[in-house]
Amino acid sequence: MVGAGEPAARLLVVGTGLIGTSVALAARAAGYEVWLDDVDHDRLRLAVSVEAGRARDGESPAVDLVVVAVPPFAVASVVSDIASQFVHANITHVASVQAEPERQVETVLPRFDRFVGGHPVAGRERSGPHHASADLFRERPWIVCATPSSRPTAVRAVTDLATACGAVTTEMTAAHHDAVLARLSHLPQLLASALAGSLLGLDRGEAGLAGTGLRDTSRLADSDATLWAEIVTANPVAVAAALRSVIGPLTELLGVLDAGDPGDIGRDVADLLRRGHRGRQLLAGKHGQRPVQWASVAVVVPDEPGRLARLLADTADAAVNVEDIRVDHSPGQPLGIVELDVAVAAADSLATALGAGGWAATVSMPSGVPGAD
Amino acid sequence: MVGAGEPAARLLVVGTGLIGTSVALAARAAGYEVWLDDVDHDRLRLAVSVEAGRARDGESPAVDLVVVAVPPFAVASVVSDIASQFVHANITHVASVQAEPERQVETVLPRFDRFVGGHPVAGRERSGPHHASADLFRERPWIVCATPSSRPTAVRAVTDLATACGAVTTEMTAAHHDAVLARLSHLPQLLASALAGSLLGLDRGEAGLAGTGLRDTSRLADSDATLWAEIVTANPVAVAAALRSVIGPLTELLGVLDAGDPGDIGRDVADLLRRGHRGRQLLAGKHGQRPVQWASVAVVVPDEPGRLARLLADTADAAVNVEDIRVDHSPGQPLGIVELDVAVAAADSLATALGAGGWAATVSMPSGVPGAD
Numbered sequence: 001m002v003g004a005g006e007p008a009a010r011l012l013v014v015g016t017g018l019i020g021t022s023v024a025l026a027a028r029a030a031g032y033e034v035w036l037d038d039v040d041h042d043r044l045r046l047a048v049s050v051e052a053g054r055a056r057d058g059e060s061p062a063v064d065l066v067v068v069a070v071p072p073f074a075v076a077s078v079v080s081d082i083a084s085q086f087v088h089a090n091i092t093h094v095a096s097v098q099a100e101p102e103r104q105v106e107t108v109l110p111r112f113d114r115f116v117g118g119h120p121v122a123g124r125e126r127s128g129p130h131h132a133s134a135d136l137f138r139e140r141p142w143i144v145c146a147t148p149s150s151r152p153t154a155v156r157a158v159t160d161l162a163t164a165c166g167a168v169t170t171e172m173t174a175a176h177h178d179a180v181l182a183r184l185s186h187l188p189q190l191l192a193s194a195l196a197g198s199l200l201g202l203d204r205g206e207a208g209l210a211g212t213g214l215r216d217t218s219r220l221a222d223s224d225a226t227l228w229a230e231i232v233t234a235n236p237v238a239v240a241a242a243l244r245s246v247i248g249p250l251t252e253l254l255g256v257l258d259a260g261d262p263g264d265i266g267r268d269v270a271d272l273l274r275r276g277h278r279g280r281q282l283l284a285g286k287h288g289q290r291p292v293q294w295a296s297v298a299v300v301v302p303d304e305p306g307r308l309a310r311l312l313a314d315t316a317d318a319a320v321n322v323e324d325i326r327v328d329h330s331p332g333q334p335l336g337i338v339e340l341d342v343a344v345a346a347a348d349s350l351a352t353a354l355g356a357g358g359w360a361a362t363v364s365m366p367s368g369v370p371g372a373d
Numbered sequence: 374m375v376g377a378g379e380p381a382a383r384l385l386v387v388g389t390g391l392i393g394t395s396v397a398l399a400a401r402a403a404g405y406e407v408w409l410d411d412v413d414h415d416r417l418r419l420a421v422s423v424e425a426g427r428a429r430d431g432e433s434p435a436v437d438l439v440v441v442a443v444p445p446f447a448v449a450s451v452v453s454d455i456a457s458q459f460v461h462a463n464i465t466h467v468a469s470v471q472a473e474p475e476r477q478v479e480t481v482l483p484r485f486d487r488f489v490g491g492h493p494v495a496g497r498e499r500s501g502p503h504h505a506s507a508d509l510f511r512e513r514p515w516i517v518c519a520t521p522s523s524r525p526t527a528v529r530a531v532t533d534l535a536t537a538c539g540a541v542t543t544e545m546t547a548a549h550h551d552a553v554l555a556r557l558s559h560l561p562q563l564l565a566s567a568l569a570g571s572l573l574g575l576d577r578g579e580a581g582l583a584g585t586g587l588r589d590t591s592r593l594a595d596s597d598a599t600l601w602a603e604i605v606t607a608n609p610v611a612v613a614a615a616l617r618s619v620i621g622p623l624t625e626l627l628g629v630l631d632a633g634d635p636g637d638i639g640r641d642v643a644d645l646l647r648r649g650h651r652g653r654q655l656l657a658g659k660h661g662q663r664p665v666q667w668a669s670v671a672v673v674v675p676d677e678p679g680r681l682a683r684l685l686a687d688t689a690d691a692a693v694n695v696e697d698i699r700v701d702h703s704p705g706q707p708l709g710i711v712e713l714d715v716a717v718a719a720a721d722s723l724a725t726a727l728g729a730g731g732w733a734a735t736v737s738m739p740s741g742v743p744g745a746d
Contacts, residue, residue: 193649276566
């Protein structure tokens with residue numbers, strides 16, 4: 001069936017955490033017949049209870065594709081087990097690092113042509129099969145990493161599954177994947193954690209003076225320590241290169257600050273900011289178009305159920321599309337500031353319409369002479 | 374009037390950018406009589422047109438307090454001019470650095486007792502008097518920095534103004550202010566810019582694989598380069614100390630990565646993450662309570678005007694209060710993922726209610742075993 005270029009109709013998912021169970025649910029919704037397995041029997045029972053598939057129960061049904069949804073350092077041993085039990089099936093995994101699992105699979109199964117790496121880039125830390133969703137991968141990237149040995153039908157089976165799950169597939173080598181994810185994911189994680197850790201020199205009153213900037217920049221620092229220890233351990237060289245790309249400019253700036261020449265400091269900081277502007281331009285805008293900068297309309301919103309919804313309803317009445325929303329709960333007070341990002345041309349008319357509806361709204365344009373903060 | 378412990382009733386604002394004009398509007402709304410001045414006549418005329426006050430027009434009305442709302446390095450010379458023209462008025466400023474302006478004022482006006490520093494921490498970069506708002510400072514911190522020479526009535530005049538503007542005042546020395554803001558504001562800015570700059574090694578397709586994590590962590594990198602060059606130049610010692618507090622642990626991690634021992638890497642990364650967890654706990658939660666972690670409900674939302682509002686209205690119908698919202702526009706597709714943060718106990722019922730309304734909603738709990746991303 002796979003060889004005929006059609007989607008694999010029979011899938012086994014090994015590991016029924018959030019990602020594995022979500023793959024199972026999405027595949028079932030797309031017409032796949034799905035079996036499940038997990039060393040944790042409670043987790044497996046829970047995945048079965050949300051109708052993600054049927055338990056394998058020690059049997060070896062004829063499946064076309066096996067998804068190994070286990071932590072990175074467990075991938076190779078599970079792939080090896082599966083390969084001996086399912087002698088025709090293609091096998092993939094869903095870990096967020098690729099080169100190390102690929103190397104370990106090559107060690108235990110040299111030139112194994114039924115194996116293909118994969119990484120559905122599906123958002124933040126989540127947990128458990130009861131939170132799984134068939135929509136988890138919808139419109140998200142799913143990076144497919146063929147090995148030098150992967151047979152074309154195996155690659156096809158994985159891209160077909162990803163597409164059936166609603167994801168947007170991209171193919172690259174495992175090394176390329178790990179280098180890119182080191183920049184896009186592993187580096188921001190480490191910076192956010194280092195930034196949050198640096199707050200330990202402050203007391204709670206001082207830290208309470210922080211605004212949305214610090215909160216956004218450090219949000220990733222809430223991530224799971226054990227997971228990230230494993231991810232970075234599996235990708236040390238690319239993470240080191242990514243770290244150097246920020247430690248370098250920051251250390252240079254530190255030297256300039258210590259030297260104390262105001263002209264040099266100003267030039268170095270402005271250069272750092274301008275490089276940052278160019279880097280931000282690389283982050284894809286909406287709909288794959290070039291990114292644009294939005295105007296921001298800040299609105300004072302009492303913290304009561306439904307008030308935020310009424311604000312959004314009033315915004316919709318103004319026929320203005322909101323591109324992004326941030327909610328800043330002010331410390332110590334029962335009010336929040338909601339920032340609505342909208343097109344520059346729409347900002348003033350939105351603020352006027354909201355003002356007419358009784359909201360206190362302030363417009364901020366994306367560039368120009370900044371305020372005193 | 375000031376001496377009697379009552380609010381200053383007569384205010385002059387010098388510099389009618391967004392912050393100065395917003396102070397003027399807020400003070401007028403609180404009953405102050407307000408005069409305005411600006412070397413840029415167009416900007417002054419605009420501030421007058423939004424009814425922030427009357428133009429000073431070269432005269433010297435009897436005012437109780439003067440707010441100098443100009444860039445940090447212009448503060449001292451304007452304060453000196455004002456001090457000679459208004460021989461009884463107290464004088465403050467609103468720059469986001471404090472020690473350097475205080476030092477420069479001491480140089481031109483030794484032991485000057487009518488001067489008090491101030492910093493309304495009023496959000497992100499904004500521009501122009503036409504975007505000013507009387508609500509800009511509402512529930513925001515306003516840090517008041519008395520000098521060793523400041524007379525008590527001058528400090529009172531500034532805290533009264535801040536309170537009248539709706540801000541929450543905190544008093545600290547200029548050096549303390551600059552050390553705290555270096556951690557809370559200047560450091561996150563430099564990290565976000567360095568992180569965004571590091572993306573320049575990627576092409577647009579690679580950068581387009583980024584998720585909300587990188588976008589949040591690098592958002593500050595859009596800030597104004599000229600403003601930040603001036604801020605950091607005026608606060609080099611505290612910014613250097615703040616930079617060291619992140620360069621240190623990151624450089625240590627880099628050494629461990631280069632050494633390549635998996636056990637050491639895992640331990641170092643887990644330590645970095647756990648320090649970050651503790652640092653995040655210092656950021657004040659809502660209403661000044663201890664911070665809590667929220668569950669996140671992710672919902673697929675078509676990108677059409679009003680759809681977001683309908684989602685929020687449906688959320689309000691479920692009688693669930695939304696603590697935070699993030700919108701992630703998926704690259705290349707006309708759909709967005711909206712993440713609603715709600716109390717853990719409310720997440721499943723919200724997801725069920727939204728599901729009944731036709732939305733595809735996925736719950737993520739704040740801790741536990743993370744997914745593969």
